[in-house]
Amino acid sequence: MLVSYKWLQDYVDIPWGPEELAHRLTMAGLEVEGVTPLAANLDRVYVGFVQEVQKHPQADSLKLCSVDVGAQGSYSIVCGAPNVQEGQTVAVALAGATLPGGLVIQPTEIRGVLSNGMICSQAELGISDDHAGIWVLPNDLAPGAPLVEAVGLDDVVLDVSVYANRPDCMSVIGIAREIAALTGGEVRLPALDYQELDVPIGEHTSVTVEDSERCPRYTAALLQDVHIAESPLWMQLRLRAAGMRPINNVVDITNYVMLETGQPLHAFDFDKLAEGRLVIRTARPGEEMVTLDGERRQLTPEMLMICDAQDPKCVAGVMGGLDSEVTDETNRILLESANFSALNIRRTSRALGLSSESSSRFEKGIDASGTLLASRRALHLLQNLAQAQIFAGHIDVNSSAKQEPVIDLEPAEVERLLGVSIPPETICRILRSLEFDVVELSPELLRVTVPSHRGDVELQADLVEEIVRIWGLENLPSTLPPDRSSSGGQSQLLTAEGHLRELLVGAGLQEALSYSFGRPDSNERLLRTEPPMIALQNPISEDLSALRRSLLPGLLEAVSLNASRQQARAALFELGAVYLGELPVEKQPREEARLGLVLWGRRSTLNWAAADEQYDFYDLKGIMELLLPWPEVEWIKGSDPAFHPGRQVSLLLQGREIGVFGEIHPAAARNFRIPGRVYAAELRFEEILHLFKQTPVFQVPPRFPAVERDLAVVVDADQPVGELVDALRKLGGELLDEVTVFDVYAGKPIPDGKKSAAFSLRFQGHRTLKDEEINVIMDGCLAGLRERFGAEIR
Amino acid sequence: MLSKVEEIKASALEACSQAESVKELEQVRVRFLGKKGELTLLLRGMGQLPAEQRPHFGKLVNEVRDELESALAARETQLFQEEETRRLAAEALDITLPGRPMMRGTVHPVSQIIAETKSIFMNMGYEIVEGPEVEWDYYNFEALNIPPDHPARDMQDTFFITEDLLLRSQTSPVQIHVMENRKPPIRILAPGKVYRADSDITHSPMFHQIEGLVVDRGITMADLKGTLQVFVQRMFGPDTKIRLRPSYFPFTEPSAEVDVSCIMCAGAGCRVCKDTGWLEILGSGMVDPRVLAKVGYDPQEVSGFAFGMGVERIAMLKYGINDIRLLFENDVRFLKQFSSQGGRLC
């Protein structure tokens, strides 16, 4: 809420300047987000009086004005505004002034005539965006006076952020109350007095409330002979300072009183109301009405309407109707000051897509006891500023319960929650300064009555908050909780995540983070036909509309982005959940923790010392071997459609698939606009947590010399070498410590359709091995390979 | 024959000093000291001398041989060193060429902040807890004292999946899960992803929060202040100060916004803190008694505090990142900038 510093001063003495006030309010829970001068620096801008207006000799659209600027002298000024006239009091910028838009005023020749200044519009002075014509000031201002002081622009606007639980602070008086609590001062209420006619209001109109749940209170007053005009300058400036546009004195007064008291008001042109009476009811099916903004609104039976004998005339608490608005011809006015259910206003405002200063107050919940005060205040102003005659009394249909709960507060409770003892006298002083009524039943028990405008206070804890925010949170000591709770720690899953992250970062990969939602066709882009993804009802875009079932699309998007940004490589991993549910969604989907990784482009940065090579399948397999060193994991040929049919591995643990890796199918890579080959893996690492936990069993390193032998064989070109390794492991017996493939070769002199594979076998025992026994084993190995795979020694 | 000895000695020492390589030196050794070497032959011919001269002669030859051997050894050492010096000089490399590249992995800045925070709180005895991201309305709102149509729902533009299921808009529902399943004392920290329908340079539809909750007998707001004081000093440096400002959250009462002295300017005022010297980084408060009652605790017996912070906001402040969306683009040039932070990855 925007509020003028001077306006606040009407109701409470403020011992602080605007900046200090802003700080004090912020530290008491009313955050002031900005402190800005109402007007920019307007040095050398004065009040002037237009003595004479002549036609410009060279241009029909321009006028030559003679302006009296009091002690500053008289000036001849060229003015192009259509509304300039003799006898007007205006704002004049003289040579040396710099206007908020940056325009520097200096004597200028305009079409052959010297102009010694500028008659300004509100827009040119930065007061509003109104640049239809010059700003015509009241004639009681003295020419030559500096404009800022003369019209009260020497003010500061505070932008107060009011929390949802404090609708009472959406008003100048509400903020003044907070200030009074901080200073220990008193709030001065504004004038409420006015003269009434002898005729009671009841002789001319009636109000029927059909839905007292949606409308707990409706207060109406009736006025006649209202003189519609502009509101006074001071009121216009305060409305503008609050971000509202002046319209006419009646509308301005209703807005002014709403800002002042927080109670929204509405003025009906009484003569436009059928039968001159109001019915407060919900809309009938199919009813429509045109709101003030000119929109035709379809109404539903949940919406509360202020109606005349026939039709809806106002969306209660949200916006008035066009055909009953106050116009220049209006003579009689029915003034509404009502209370509406916050829930109904909220829902109606949402359903219509319509919010207003009024609805934003009602939907937070307003004190129902404030309607009469606001009405009286408006009547006072309407009589003084629009010469209104007021019929006697109010119609007041009131079914609201008196809301002044009583809370018993123990000072010990304050200490229990805050950890500091605040003396009961201080507690009483603070609560009373906030207009709570406090009776000290005993030093251990205070009986606190909550004022009606503080509907947010219900429990002792709420009172504790009131006490501590005024007492000062900065005075709170710093202590630590008594140490009798858990020993801390984290789950195996989180520990495993940390372990994987360390391994992969050590292996040179970068951790990525993608959105949990993506394109709804992500499965299809991966050539997969998995169950559909769970869709969001209200996504921010189609590209972020469905919960991911795999980490691969996000990582492939990342590769695609880096490729499009001329990067030559990407080695990324991501740890995160996928969302596995069924449609229609009836329960929470399973959130499965996964590891995804992707390799694309150059194996390493381009370098003189190494060949410029691209990542290949075996780079990825090496990383997977680093991650999964356990013999329990089975590595078999995979059949995931997202991957190259001949270049993928399915990882199994006790027959269950725990992951897959390989080269992404070129068609899928094309779907993601990835140039070249891309390698990826996805691992359901929840399934292998127990393997992470395994404790290694120590083995004595052998002290006897090992024997190394090489074996090179020629086999069919499509013979998987891994099968030969497995066979050698068995054939080598207990003494065989390790088999390493050190060369695989096809081409001359190896015959077509064949390849050579070379192995290094290391034998190790807890004794010195004899050549003869190794020879026997090697012969057995070769014979075995020959028999099973048709291998020939090379 | 004695003069012959002197003659051989002179020419041997001469040859030794003239040798220009270890190989040449070996030839000198063979020429004089080998099986058929000059000195060896001389000694062998000793039998031709009169018996009384033999001891003297033998001693002389042995002395010469010893002298020659040590001269050869000295020369060999010298030659070896000279040769090695030449070889090393020839082996000099261009040390200005870059080394074989080792690819440096990086932890995502969001993970780094989470890891650091977890570590600080685990050291204070907190247990790290996670909760579901797809959440029931009840846990995300109702149990947290935010009934349907509560104005606080406006502050969080929530993604819905069905009428009752949503993507959690805060990590606070984890508080409810934990309290429903355990009795006090409770001391937990819950990091995780949260979602709000908002996207601009300071808002991302997905971001991370870290939630803390302590419930026990006698937990006070002063404990909250002290705990957060410890946290910010370990996170941002020992001189960091905190400031509590009254605020409003539906599930805490009293509530406080927590500011830290600006980590850029140490409180002097700068662009990042908009010249206030303070940065707002945490929301906190005493758990609202209505929330405690909803999970079946007795608010008269136990009390607690809760706090929550946005991880991206801290990362952006710490690293000076000006657009939150950069964090989720995965541009490798962005990611590689966060490699210099040490340790604490898990």
Ligand SMILES: [Zn+2]
């Ligand atoms: Zn700063």
